[in-house]
Amino acid sequence: MAALKSTSDSDPAVLVARRYARGATAAAVVIAGFWHVGFDLPATAGNWTVYTRQWAAATGWVLYLAIGVAGAFLLRREQPSRWAWPLAVAALGVDVLLVAAAPDEGLLRPANWAWGAVGWLAVILFWRHRLAHLVAFLVANTVLLGAAMALVGAVGRFELSRAMMVLLGAATLQLGYSLSAHGLGTAAGWAARSSAARARVTAERAAAEAVAAARAQRYRALHRSTAALLADLAAGADPADPEVRHRCATGAAQLRRLLAETDDVPDPLLHELRAGADIAERRGVLVSLSAVGEIPDLPVDTRRALTEAPIVALSQARTMARVTVVALADEVTVAVVADAPDVDVRAHPDIRLTRTREGDRLWLQAEWTGR
Amino acid sequence: MAAGGVDRPVTVGIIEDHPVVVDGVTAWIARDPESRAVVIGSGGSIEEVLAGPAAEADVLLLDLRLGEEVVTDRVAELCTAGRRVVVYSAHDDPETILTVLEAGASAFLSKHETSDHCVDTLVAVATDRPYVTPSVAGALLSDVELSDERAPHLSGRERTALLLWFQSMSKASVAKRMNLSEATVRQYIDRARVKYAKLGRPAPTKTALLARAIEDGLIRADEIHEYRSHAAE
Numbered sequence: 001m002a003a004l005k006s007t008s009d010s011d012p013a014v015l016v017a018r019r020y021a022r023g024a025t026a027a028a029v030v031i032a033g034f035w036h037v038g039f040d041l042p043a044t045a046g047n048w049t050v051y052t053r054q055w056a057a058a059t060g061w062v063l064y065l066a067i068g069v070a071g072a073f074l075l076r077r078e079q080p081s082r083w084a085w086p087l088a089v090a091a092l093g094v095d096v097l098l099v100a101a102a103p104d105e106g107l108l109r110p111a112n113w114a115w116g117a118v119g120w121l122a123v124i125l126f127w128r129h130r131l132a133h134l135v136a137f138l139v140a141n142t143v144l145l146g147a148a149m150a151l152v153g154a155v156g157r158f159e160l161s162r163a164m165m166v167l168l169g170a171a172t173l174q175l176g177y178s179l180s181a182h183g184l185g186t187a188a189g190w191a192a193r194s195s196a197a198r199a200r201v202t203a204e205r206a207a208a209e210a211v212a213a214a215r216a217q218r219y220r221a222l223h224r225s226t227a228a229l230l231a232d233l234a235a236g237a238d239p240a241d242p243e244v245r246h247r248c249a250t251g252a253a254q255l256r257r258l259l260a261e262t263d264d265v266p267d268p269l270l271h272e273l274r275a276g277a278d279i280a281e282r283r284g285v286l287v288s289l290s291a292v293g294e295i296p297d298l299p300v301d302t303r304r305a306l307t308e309a310p311i312v313a314l315s316q317a318r319t320m321a322r323v324t325v326v327a328l329a330d331e332v333t334v335a336v337v338a339d340a341p342d343v344d345v346r347a348h349p350d351i352r353l354t355r356t357r358e359g360d361r362l363w364l365q366a367e368w369t370g371r
Numbered sequence: 372m373a374a375g376g377v378d379r380p381v382t383v384g385i386i387e388d389h390p391v392v393v394d395g396v397t398a399w400i401a402r403d404p405e406s407r408a409v410v411i412g413s414g415g416s417i418e419e420v421l422a423g424p425a426a427e428a429d430v431l432l433l434d435l436r437l438g439e440e441v442v443t444d445r446v447a448e449l450c451t452a453g454r455r456v457v458v459y460s461a462h463d464d465p466e467t468i469l470t471v472l473e474a475g476a477s478a479f480l481s482k483h484e485t486s487d488h489c490v491d492t493l494v495a496v497a498t499d500r501p502y503v504t505p506s507v508a509g510a511l512l513s514d515v516e517l518s519d520e521r522a523p524h525l526s527g528r529e530r531t532a533l534l535l536w537f538q539s540m541s542k543a544s545v546a547k548r549m550n551l552s553e554a555t556v557r558q559y560i561d562r563a564r565v566k567y568a569k570l571g572r573p574a575p576t577k578t579a580l581l582a583r584a585i586e587d588g589l590i591r592a593d594e595i596h597e598y599r600s601h602a603a604e
Contacts, residue, residue, distance in 0.1 A: 288481075288483045290463065290481075290505075290506065290509055290537070292465055292509040292510070292512055292513040292537070293512070293513055322538070322539055324509070324537055324538045324539070326509070326512060326534055326537065328512070333534065333538075335538035337538060337539060337540050354548070356540065356544055356547065356548060358540060358541060358543070358544050361540065363538065363540040363544060365538065
């Protein structure tokens with residue numbers, strides 16, 4: 001249903017969370033980009049003579065860039081992508097290329113910038129995944145470094161503490177950023193939801209108070225007219241008099257409707273029809289109003305167009321009117337049967353109006369279809 | 372309890388605590404030009420009426436609110452005992468209507484429709500035939516909308532007929548609007564009502580309604596079988 005969809009899209013929690021997520025996501029890409037250009041590039045250039053296989057270092061740098069661009073592209077979709085892990089494996093390939101470029105003493109020096117940097121790629125790639133994926137990647141990166149160290153025989157105390165510094169330094173930042181960005185997003189959603197709920201409660205209370213006040217006012221008015229009628233009857237008004245009988249019937253109909261009404265959240269469409277029915281009743285018309293189904297939220301002008309013709313018919317009813325509202329899944333029908341002359345109302349593109357006459361009775365039906 | 376036929380008027384017992392309403396309903400029934408029904412007893416409580424001559428009435432007309440008491444939960448007891456009950460009440464919300472129909476009530480009259488439909492309802496009910504007042508049409512529609520799993524499937528035509536009848540011009544107008552004969556419209560509406568006879572616990576009144584519907588060719592026996600198996604959870 002169009003109306004329902006628009007409310008969920010404009011749900012403040014969704015809006016805030018979405019806006020917040022967009023900012024944090026962009027920041028993740030920017031961090032990886034700055035890291036790659038501001039740290040990896042100078043490290044590669046500065047150590048160009050250290051590399052034994054310079055092509056491997058250059059390829060590693062370009063591959064990193066390519067994975068970063070691909071990762072940023074994946075972020076445009078809001079679901080986890082099945083390309084995340086293949087790209088993550090390619091990111092581990094950057095590790096391997098850099099090991100190949102500087103296999104010996106460069107392994108734990110700035111010349112091999114990959115150990116600390118690939119984590120930022122993983123932050124982007126696994127942005128839409130659970131945290132466990134990022135952790136798994138960082139573990140794989142660690143294992144790879146361990147294997148490389150074992151391979152080149154760099155297993156002294158100095159090397160181990162250096163490796164821990166490199167890995168922990170980077171991984172803490174990467175995990176920390178990913179965690180806090182997602183956590184703050186959730187918190188922002190909570191805050192937005194709770195303030196929306198507060199606003200809704202306030203609105204409902206105000207509406208309920210308005211309805212209660214209107215009812216009380218109607219009750220007082222009805223009380224006055226009923227009291228007058230009872231006084232007349234007590235004073236000897238003749239119940240056989242059609243005028244007296246009509247006043248009794250009208251009073252009874254008004255009372256019945258007042259009793260049948262509930263203090264639930266008022267429906268604007270029914271509210272407008274009731275207002276029309278009240279005016280007709282004050283003129284002495286017997287009105288019955290029945291509604292079936294839950295009326296969906298309708299745009300104001302659609303609602304006006306739905307109720308306009310029925311209210312005009314109500315206003316012209318001479319002695320009786322029956323108003324019905326039927327709300328089915330994607331259609332709302334308002335109908336009036338009344339002893340009224342033909343009504344003339346402007347057409348509305350969304351509303352189908354049907355008129356039938358049977359003797360002095362007019363049958364008017366306004367129909368809205370949400371398809 | 373013999374069903375009232377063409378040869379004698381339908382006997383009616385009125386259970387209503389306001390004497391003035393009893394007088395009004397009795398007057399409506401007496402005003403019927405063909406004198407198809409006659410009130411044989413009335414009283415302010417179920418016990419009082421069943422102790423009097425109306426214990427043998429073809430149909431009981433029951434107001435749901437007797438004094439301070441709302442007797443909705445006693446409808447089942449009356450219907451299980453084989454009595455045909457027509458409920459009439461100012462409480463014509465779909466929930467109340469469906470509750471009393473499920474309990475076995477043969478028909479429901481909203482107080483605002485009593486004068487137009489009272490005698491027709493009594494005569495139909497006395498012969499175990501369905502009679503759908505506009506308020507009941509609305510309730511049946513609302514039930515389909517709630518998409519209760521047990522709610523019977525209504526065809527598009529049946530739904531349209533119920534919708535237009537709920538708006539309540541006349542069956543002739545509904546027929547004109549739907550481009551059908553009046554008899555066909557009545558058939559759609561009655562079929563929709565009969566489909567509801569399977570809901571809730573069984574009652575002799577429901578069985579009689581179904582049996583008469585088959586006899587009249589309104590539905591086929593195998594259709595009823597399908598409803599029953601559908602309801603047997």
